[in-house]
Structure formats: structure tokens, C-alpha cells
Amino acid sequence: MSVLIYTDSADGTLTKNAFEAANYGALLAKKEGKTATAIVLGEASDIDKLGAYGITKVLHVNDAALNNFDPQRNAAIIAQAVTKENASTIIFPHDYSGKATAPMLAARLDAGLVTGAVALPEGNTVRKTVFSGKAFADVEIKTATKIISVLPNSVDKQIGEGSVAVENFSCEIPTTRLTVKEVKKASTELSLTEADIVVSAGRGLKGPENWGMIEELAQELGAATACSRPVADIGWRPHHEHVGQTGIAIRPNLYIAVGISGAIQHLAGVNGSKTIVVINTDPEAPFFKAADYGIVGDAFEVVPKMIAAVKKLKG
Amino acid sequence: MKIIVCISKAPDTTSKIAFTDGNSKFDENGVQFIVNPYDEWYALVRALELKEANGGSVTVLNVGNASNDAIIRKALAIGADDAVRIDTPTQDALFVAKQIANYVKENNADMVLFGKETIDYNGSQVGGMVAALLDMPYVSLASKLDMNGTTATIEREIEGGVEVVETSTPVVLSAAKGMAEARIPNMRGIMAARTKPLNVVAATDATSATEIKSFSLPPAKTGCKYVDADNVEQLIDLLHNEAKAI
Numbered sequence: 001m002s003v004l005i006y007t008d009s010a011d012g013t014l015t016k017n018a019f020e021a022a023n024y025g026a027l028l029a030k031k032e033g034k035t036a037t038a039i040v041l042g043e044a045s046d047i048d049k050l051g052a053y054g055i056t057k058v059l060h061v062n063d064a065a066l067n068n069f070d071p072q073r074n075a076a077i078i079a080q081a082v083t084k085e086n087a088s089t090i091i092f093p094h095d096y097s098g099k100a101t102a103p104m105l106a107a108r109l110d111a112g113l114v115t116g117a118v119a120l121p122e123g124n125t126v127r128k129t130v131f132s133g134k135a136f137a138d139v140e141i142k143t144a145t146k147i148i149s150v151l152p153n154s155v156d157k158q159i160g161e162g163s164v165a166v167e168n169f170s171c172e173i174p175t176t177r178l179t180v181k182e183v184k185k186a187s188t189e190l191s192l193t194e195a196d197i198v199v200s201a202g203r204g205l206k207g208p209e210n211w212g213m214i215e216e217l218a219q220e221l222g223a224a225t226a227c228s229r230p231v232a233d234i235g236w237r238p239h240h241e242h243v244g245q246t247g248i249a250i251r252p253n254l255y256i257a258v259g260i261s262g263a264i265q266h267l268a269g270v271n272g273s274k275t276i277v278v279i280n281t282d283p284e285a286p287f288f289k290a291a292d293y294g295i296v297g298d299a300f301e302v303v304p305k306m307i308a309a310v311k312k313l314k315g
Numbered sequence: 316m317k318i319i320v321c322i323s324k325a326p327d328t329t330s331k332i333a334f335t336d337g338n339s340k341f342d343e344n345g346v347q348f349i350v351n352p353y354d355e356w357y358a359l360v361r362a363l364e365l366k367e368a369n370g371g372s373v374t375v376l377n378v379g380n381a382s383n384d385a386i387i388r389k390a391l392a393i394g395a396d397d398a399v400r401i402d403t404p405t406q407d408a409l410f411v412a413k414q415i416a417n418y419v420k421e422n423n424a425d426m427v428l429f430g431k432e433t434i435d436y437n438g439s440q441v442g443g444m445v446a447a448l449l450d451m452p453y454v455s456l457a458s459k460l461d462m463n464g465t466t467a468t469i470e471r472e473i474e475g476g477v478e479v480v481e482t483s484t485p486v487v488l489s490a491a492k493g494m495a496e497a498r499i500p501n502m503r504g505i506m507a508a509r510t511k512p513l514n515v516v517a518a519t520d521a522t523s524a525t526e527i528k529s530f531s532l533p534p535a536k537t538g539c540k541y542v543d544a545d546n547v548e549q550l551i552d553l554l555h556n557e558a559k560a561i
Contacts, residue, residue, distance in 0.1 A: 010474065017474075069478065071443065071453050096473045100455035103443030107412060112524030115438050125528055130436050134332045137436070138528045177486075178452040181468075182479040191475035197561065221561060239458075239493050240472070245328050245434060246352055247492060254560035265328050271533070275558045277550070278539070288539050293553060297544025305547035310561070313551055 002035040003028050004087035005055070006078055008097040009044040011185075012067075016152070016194045017093035019053050023157045024150045025091035026054025028120055034088065039081050039169070041074055042066035051162035059085070059169035066173070068180035071100035073173065079108050080171045082145070094149040095193065102149045112141035118154040121146075132245045132268035152193055153251040154272065192241070195224035197254045200243060200270075202228035204259015204280060204299055208236035213303045214258060220310045226250070228260045244269035258299045262287025279303070316371035316462065316484070318362045319424040321415055321441070322390055323433045324383050325351040334530040341435070341530070350386045353430025355393065356497040357490035361460055362428055363394045364495060369462060371425075372396045378414045379405055384513065391508035392500035398511065403518035406526075408436075412444030413521040419449060425484040426467070431456050431491045439489070446487035454480055458493035 005025035007018035022038055029036035037057040038050050042065075047058055059081050066073075078101070082090060090105065092098035094116045106113035114126040118136070126148055130137045141147075192198065199218040205211065211225075218225045225241060232242035243250050245265040251272035258279045260266060267290050270276070278291040279302050288294045295302055326332075326346045333342040350359075362373045375390040377383050378401045387398045401414045419427055427449075429442035439455070446453030458477065459470035465484045470477045472491055500508070542550040554561045 015474065069473070071455070072446065072451075075447060096456055096471070099439045100443055100453055103408070103412075103440040104447040104453060106409060106440070106524070107444035107447035110409070110524070113408065113440055114525060115440055128437075130530070131326075131332045132434055132437060134532075135334075136531045136533065138531070140526050140528050141524065142526060143524045176452055178454070178480055178482045180478055180480050183473070183476060184479070185476035194474060242492065246356075249437075254554065254558070268328075275554070275560045276536075277554070290536055291539040292536065292558065293550060294539040294541050295544050295547070295550060296541065302544055302547055306551060309548045309551035312548075313555055313561070 001088050002037045002085045003032070003089045003091060004078070004081055004085050005036065005038045005091040006093075006098065006101065007038045007040055007050065008093060008095070009040060009042055012043050013046050014040070014044050014049070015093065015095065017095040017098070019049070020152060020155065020157060021091050021093040021098070021150045022050050022055050023053040023159070024120065024155050027158065028089060028091070030054065031120065037085050037087070039078060041077060047166055048164060051164040052159050053157070054160070054162060055164050056162065058164050058166045060166050061169050061171060061173070063173065069097055070176055070178045071097070071104050072176050072178065074101045075104035075108055076174045077171050078105055081169065082109065088144070089146045089148065092147070092149040094151045098149045102147055106147050109145050110143065111145040111147050112143040113147040113149070114139045114141060115149045116151040117148045118151050120155070121148065129272065133249055133272050134268055151251065153253070190224040192224045192226055192243070192248055193250055195252055197221050197223035197256070198226050198243075198250060198252045199223045199256045199258070200226035200228070200260060201231070201258040201299070202260030203230050210300070211237070213307065217256075217303055217307050217310070220307055220314065228266055257287055258303060260287060261285045262290060316365065316369060316425045317423065318365065318371060318373050318426045318428060319376050319419060320354065320359045320362050320373060320390070320395065320428045321376050322354040322359065322386070323351040323377070323430070324348050324379060324386050325434050328352070328434065332532070338529045338531060339527070348386060350389055351430050351433045353432060353490060355390065357492065357494040358428040358430050359390055359393060359395065360495035360498050361490060365460075365462055374399060376415060376418060377401070378403065378411045387513055388508050389500065391511045391513070392504040393498050394504060396511065398513045400513065400515050401518050402515050406523035408438050408440035409444055409525070410521050410523045412441045412448060414518055415441065416445050416448035417519040418516070419445070425465070427485070427487045429487070429489045431489045442487055442489040449487065451485050451487050452482045453487045454482065455489040456491045457488045458491050460488065460494055
């Protein structure tokens with residue numbers, strides 16, 4: 001029996017979410033006395049690194065045609081790997097590729113799926129976030145084959161040393177009607193869902209021309225930038241930066257909110273962050289109730305001082 | 316083009332989240348239910364825009380009991396031509412997906428649209444399951460959708476960018492922010508919705524594969540540590556040495 005982990009890649013290397021899923025799968029395999037096998041579709045140059053995350057075996061379909069993402073095709077290939085490896089549990093990262101592929105595999109295998117897991121299973125029960133991060137649900141998977149997708153930044157990694165045996169997996173690759181025409185990467189920006197630190201700002205900044213200091217602070221911290229919904233809606237910032245209940249949900253190690261009051265819908269998208277810092281002129285801003293650290297003060301004075309202090313710290 | 320938009324019922328975004336029956340059920344007491352925002356704002360509105368531009372029809376499909384009729388009427392008021400409710404208490408995502416797939420198999424559609432996830436269970440499951448059950452291509456997290464004859468050109472969100480894909484119909488899509496702008500139903504739409512067909516059909520036999528055993532709330536924050544605005548260096552110091560976040 002084995003635990004099979006789908007480790008996705010982008011631009012020729014495995015994603016951060018893939019390593020997290022690999023580690024989750026390896027910890028589960030260890031707990032259940034099973035083999036941790038990863039499956040990689042398409043070209044990836046850093047497969048060896050999976051060993052440090054506890055993976056012992058990798059099935060690699062080293063076909064450049066699979067560099068482009070198609071969940072229908074991927075689910076068909078993974079289903080073949082499930083049979084070959086006699087996999088009892090299949091793990092996905094809960095990112096764009098896992099979100100599309102895991103449900104397709106679940107329907108193919110008639111298997112129970114829990115998406116967005118935040119902890120290892122206890123028996124057949126898996127904890128996941130619900131109500132956009134406002135609560136947890138413990139969900140029992142009732143089928144023999146189980147599928148779990150792991151929420152990014154939510155399970156502590158255990159990195160050690162280890163090596164992997166890579167096997168070229170020969171499988172049937174179905175033809176589908178989907179073609180990828182173009183991939184547009186915002187290459188200079190750090191992906192919001194993968195970032196360890198996020199600096200976010202809202203209407204308190206008074207206008208889009210004032211975002212320079214937010215971007216500078218983010219750059220000094222190696223952080224991604226985000227914004228609140230009103231700011232995206234009035235066009236000060238692009239929609240893909242909107243975090244909150246109807247935007248993107250994120251769980252970075254550190255979330256710094258500048259000039260955001262903290263409406264319940266915004267909190268829903270960020271309250272999984274490990275440490276929250278709130279900077280607001282209004283001491284009554286509801287965000288302070290969800291914060292670990294707070295400064296009641298003017299962003300235009302506080303943020304430049306933060307930039308200077310970070311520069312000093314980083315020397 | 317015949318488009319089916321699958322809509323789900325969800326608690327309003329400002330709802331207080333509490334549980335009942337030994338934390339095994341969501342406490343619906345005093346909760347206002349709405350059409351799941353992703354289903355309504357993006358999937359339904361884009362379907363209507365495509366119909367307005369190219370002709371065809373838009374049917375909204377819901378799986379649930381009669382208490383869902385109010386939100387189905389809302390979708391009709393926004394502009395869907397007709398509605399179908401598969402009459403059954405809902406179970407898990409696979410159960411719901413089997414109901415929808417069965418209906419689409421019997422009634423055909425060129426496109427089946429979903430919101431990217433519901434705001435209550437955040438599963439993001441049903442769309443992909445329906446696509447697999449129907450053996451159709453699936454494009455999730457779509458932020459832009461254009462049709463040219465039977466060819467759909469779609470932008471989807473990926474980590475740190477967007478991907479442009481093309482597929483022929485029939486296709487299953489899940490819609491994310493950017494695909495359309497929310498519409499507010501006007502009085503004429505609300506009046507018309509009362510007489511539009513809402514067909515109630517029987518459910519198909521299916522079992523669930525998962526079951527929620529209990530809910531819990533995240534631990535409350537222990538309290539905010541305030542730093543004086545004149546002493547910003549102390550904040551950076553705390554983040555570095557105490558929180559070990561930078």
C-alpha cells in the first residue's frame with residue numbers, strides 16, 4: 001500500500017505547494033506504515049529534492065507535452081498510478097492544479113475528497129477550514145480510497161535527509177480537447193498564495209499614487225503585496241491582489257495590514273496568518289481585535305519608519 | 316448555445332458563524348441565505364452576457380429542497396430563462412455532482428458553469444467532479460471567458476499569473492473574480508421571475524463519500540500588543556525576536 005502525492009511543477013521546477021503536499025503525504029505514509037510515492041507530470045529539474053521531504057519513490061512522466069496543465073488528462077494519468085502503486089490515499093496541493101485535478105480524480109475513482117486540509121488525518125477524519133477560514137470542520141472520508149488536498153502554509157514541514165528512486169512511468173496519455181495557448185506570468189511579483197510575508201493596504205492610503213511605500217516595504221521584507229476589496233473595486237490596485245472572502249484567501253507567516261479597517265469579509269481571507277500586524281489611525285478599527293501587534297498611527301509616518309527599521313535590521 | 320449555471324445556497328457573508336447540535340450542524344438561526352456569490356456574480360452574469368450577445372438560453376440548476384426556491388427566484392430575477400431544482404436534501408460534493416451530471420446527461424448543455432467555490436464549505440469540488448462524470452474538459456478558476464462559435468477562449472488564474480486556454484464545447488467551467496461584474500436585479504426582472512418556470516425534478520440514487528462530523532472555531536487571538544507610533548523600531552524588533560516572522 002502507498003500514499004500517492006501529486007507534486008505539481010511550474011516553469012520546470014516543483015512548486016512550493018508541491019513540497020508541502022509531499023511532506024504531508026510522507027508524514028501520513030510514515031504514520032500508516034506505507035510507502036510515500038510522488039508523481040510528477042512534465043519536466044522538472046529538482047525532483048531529487050523530494051527526498052528531503054520524506055518521499056522515497058517518484059513516478060515521473062517526463063513528457064514536455066505535460067508541462068501544460070490539463071486536469072482531465074492529469075486525472076486520467078494519476079488514476080493509472082493509483083492502480084500501479086495500490087494507493088490508499090492520494091494527496092494534492094490545494095492550489096490551482098490540485099483544486100482542478102483532485103475532484104476529477106475523486107469522481108473517476110468514486111472516492112471521498114477533503115479539500116483544504118490543515119492537519120494530518122486522525123483515522124478517517126480530516127480537519128479543513130470552512131466558512132472562509134472562520135471555522136474548522138472535521139470531515140470523515142467513508143470510502144476505502146481517500147483523497148486529500150493540503151492547504152498551503154498550513155501544516156508544519158519536517159525536512160530531513162533522504163533520497164528518491166525515480167522511475168519513468170510509462171502510461172497511457174489521453175488526448176483531450178483543451179489546449180494551452182499562452183501563459184502570462186507576472187514575473188517580478190511574488191505569488192500571493194505562496195508568499196511567507198504579505199504587506200497589504202486599503203483605503204487608508206487615500207490614493208493609488210501612495211502605494212510606492214507599500215511596495216518598498218514589501219521589497220525590503222521579500223514580501224508580496226495585497227489589498228482590500230474596496231481598493232480593488234475602485235481600480236487603485238489590480239483584482240488579483242484582493243484578499244478576503246470573495247478574493248484570495250491567504251495564510252502567510254506574517255500579514256501586515258496598513259489602513260485596512262478589518263471588515264469581517266476581509267478577516268475571513270487572512271485570519272489563518274500566523275502573525276498579524278495592523279497599522280491604522282482609528283484605534284476602534286475592528287482589525288486590532290484580530291491582530292497580534294498593532295500601531296495606532298498615520299501610515300504615512302509609520303510605514304517609512306518601518307522601511308528604515310527593516311533596512312537597519314537587514315544591515 | 317445552451318448554458319446551465321449551477322447555483323448553491325450560502326449564508327450571507329456577514330453571517331455570524333455558530334454551530335448547534337453538539338457542534339455538528341451550522342446554526343441557521345437568524346442567518347440570511349443568498350446565492351453563493353461566485354455562482355451569481357461571475358458564473359450567472361457571464362452566462363447572461365453570452366446569451367445577450369450570441370443568443371441561446373441560460374438555465375439555473377440547484378440541488379436542494381424547497382427552502383432553496385427563494386434564492387433560485389433571485390437568479391431568475393437577474394435574468395436566467397428558467398430554473399431546475401433537483402429535489403433532495405444535499406449531502407456531500409460527490410452526491411451533488413452525481414445529481415448534476417445525471418441531469419446534464421439527460422438534458423444536454425454546451426456549457427456547465429459553476430462558481431469557483433461556495434463560501435461556506437470552500438470545497439471547490441463539484442465542478443471538477445461533474446466534468447469527470449461527463450468526461451468533459453474542465454477549466455477552473457476562470458477569470459475571463461469568450462466564445463467564438465463553439466470555441467471557448469478562457470483565462471484562468473494560476474499561481475502568480477494567468478493562463479490562456481482554448482477548448483471546444485461542451486465544457487465545464489468554474490468562475491472566479493474578473494469574469495463579470497455583479498448585476499442587481501431590477502423591478503421588471505423581479506416581476507418576471509415570479510412567472511418563469513422553476514421545474515422540480517426527482518433526484519437520482521447516490522450515496523455520499525464524506526460526512527462532516529463536527530465543527531469548531533479557531534482559537535481567539537490572545538490580544539493585540541500595541542506599539543507606540545513613535546517607536547516603530549520596537550515593532551520590527553518584536554517581529555524579528557519575538558514572533559520570529561522576519
